[in-house]
Amino acid sequence: MGTAVSLVGDTVAWLLDGEHWTGTDGVPNRLLEHVQVSASAVGIAALIALPIAFLLGHVRRGGGLVSGLSNASRAVPTFAVLVLLAATPVGFGNRATVVALVLFAVPPLLTNAHVGVRDVDREVLEAARGMGMTGLQVLRRVELPLALPLIAAGVRTAAVQVVATATLAAYVGGGGLGRFIADGFGRADPAMTVAGGVLVAALALVTELSLAGVQRRLGRGRQTVAPEVAP
Amino acid sequence: MAPSQLAQAQSQEAPNPWISVDFVRDNSEAILAALRQHITLTVVSVALGLLLAVPLALLARRYGWLRTPLLGAAGLLYTIPSLALFAVLAPVTGLTATTVVLGLTSYTLLVLVRNVLAGLDGVPADVVEAARGMGMGPGRLLLRVELPLALPAVLAGVRIATVSTVALVTVGVVVSNGGLGQLIFEGFNNNLYRAEIFTATALCVALALVADLLLLGLERLLTPWARR
Numbered sequence: 235m236g237t238a239v240s241l242v243g244d245t246v247a248w249l250l251d252g253e254h255w256t257g258t259d260g261v262p263n264r265l266l267e268h269v270q271v272s273a274s275a276v277g278i279a280a281l282i283a284l285p286i287a288f289l290l291g292h293v294r295r296g297g298g299l300v301s302g303l304s305n306a307s308r309a310v311p312t313f314a315v316l317v318l319l320a321a322t323p324v325g326f327g328n329r330a331t332v333v334a335l336v337l338f339a340v341p342p343l344l345t346n347a348h349v350g351v352r353d354v355d356r357e358v359l360e361a362a363r364g365m366g367m368t369g370l371q372v373l374r375r376v377e378l379p380l381a382l383p384l385i386a387a388g389v390r391t392a393a394v395q396v397v398a399t400a401t402l403a404a405y406v407g408g409g410g411l412g413r414f415i416a417d418g419f420g421r422a423d424p425a426m427t428v429a430g431g432v433l434v435a436a437l438a439l440v441t442e443l444s445l446a447g448v449q450r451r452l453g454r455g456r457q458t459v460a461p462e463v464a465p
Numbered sequence: 466m467a468p469s470q471l472a473q474a475q476s477q478e479a480p481n482p483w484i485s486v487d488f489v490r491d492n493s494e495a496i497l498a499a500l501r502q503h504i505t506l507t508v509v510s511v512a513l514g515l516l517l518a519v520p521l522a523l524l525a526r527r528y529g530w531l532r533t534p535l536l537g538a539a540g541l542l543y544t545i546p547s548l549a550l551f552a553v554l555a556p557v558t559g560l561t562a563t564t565v566v567l568g569l570t571s572y573t574l575l576v577l578v579r580n581v582l583a584g585l586d587g588v589p590a591d592v593v594e595a596a597r598g599m600g601m602g603p604g605r606l607l608l609r610v611e612l613p614l615a616l617p618a619v620l621a622g623v624r625i626a627t628v629s630t631v632a633l634v635t636v637g638v639v640v641s642n643g644g645l646g647q648l649i650f651e652g653f654n655n656n657l658y659r660a661e662i663f664t665a666t667a668l669c670v671a672l673a674l675v676a677d678l679l680l681l682g683l684e685r686l687l688t689p690w691a692r693r
Contacts (some may be wrong), residue, residue: 308629317653415548415552430552432553
């Protein structure tokens with residue numbers, strides 16, 4: 235018990251030490267790195283996944299493929315993909331991390347957006363067509379607005395997944411907040427390890443809660459349809 | 466370490482195939498040991514998760530106000546990245562399998578509690594009434610009627626939890642207990658030894674798929690009435 239108490243004290247002391255808040259190895263820079271890598275990955279993944287999801291959802295096809303991809307991705311360890319990519323010409327570092335993260339951000343974005351567009355009420359679509367809307371108009375003015383809550387749910391799931399996986403990148407030469415954990419373990423410095431864990435957990439929770447807020451504002455409580463991803 | 470290793474790997478002229486029968490043959494014992502640890506960590510974590518999830522779900526059903534905070538807490542726990550959870554646990558529980566099991570068990574709770582609740586909620590009210598009419602007490606009602614009828618939902622949850630857990634065990638490498646993840650990371654540190662990285666990754670994915678199929682079979686076996 236004594237060690238646990240002193241560990242909390244040491245961790246707080248580590249976090250309050252001004253030295254840990256400056257320079258390349260400082261918390262602000264690592265946080266920025268983490269957020270940049272994560273945001274780029276979610277952005278790129280959205281550019282890839284959303285058009286495909288909208289198209290497939292609009293023509294109401296590809297459901298089996300999309301949910302199969304989503305289920306299969308759960309069986310693939312994120313850590314293994316980071317290491318596998320490092321052994322290919324993609325290599326490692328922050329750019330390689332983004333590539334790996336995109337792979338894991340695509341399935342939840344794809345599934346949610348696909349289901350969101352596909353499950354728009356048929357009667358609503360018929361009414362829209364009856365008003366003389368073209369297919370593209372139906373997609374833009376009817377299906378996408380109605381699918382928005384689920385699209386947001388996909389972004390939320392993908393973002394939380396990506397923030398978690400970006401942490402692991404520290405073990406394959408990447409930056410971000412995971413560095414504190416990797417270096418803490420490496421130097422057998424428990425205060426640094428726990429401080430890193432607390433910072434990462436805080437970032438993940440802030441991501442989850444703020445995006446959940448956005449999602450709630452966009453729709454009335456429709457839940458994510460993507461299977462839970464690996465934390 | 467990264468840049469120098471990259472240079473080393475790139476300048477290496479020796480072949481570095483992804484698939485190597487020699488690697489598997491020469492290291493079969495290490496591979497089997499890692500696989501065994503991987504299976505043990507998964508089974509223990511999911512079993513512990515289920516042992517916790519069933520009573521928690523029963524409590525939440527008995528005291529309805531518990532449902533939201535319980536699922537909320539499990540959801541928040543699930544949001545914490547595994548590496549962060551291991552980092553916070555490790556200084557207390559050490560570089561041990563216990564650390565991995567504690568972390569992974571807590572991740573199974575969200576899916577398991579949710580599915581046990583969904584299964585119990587799905588038991589038709591008239592079935593419960595009929596069982597009561599036959600004179601069943603609450604204990605027998607639960608064991609003989611409600612839990613069996615909830616079984617498909619529960620097992621669906623166990624399948625999801627198992628597949629995710631198999632993938633997550635690899636992160637245990639940071640506390641030196643990552644099953645096949647140990648080999649993956651060893652391959653990384655061993656000048657990006659592709660055969661080792663690929664073999665361990667493939668085994669890990671295969672393990673998840675086999676576990677999923679086995680559980681599907683178990684579900685069919687235990688719930689013959691649910692067969693379509």
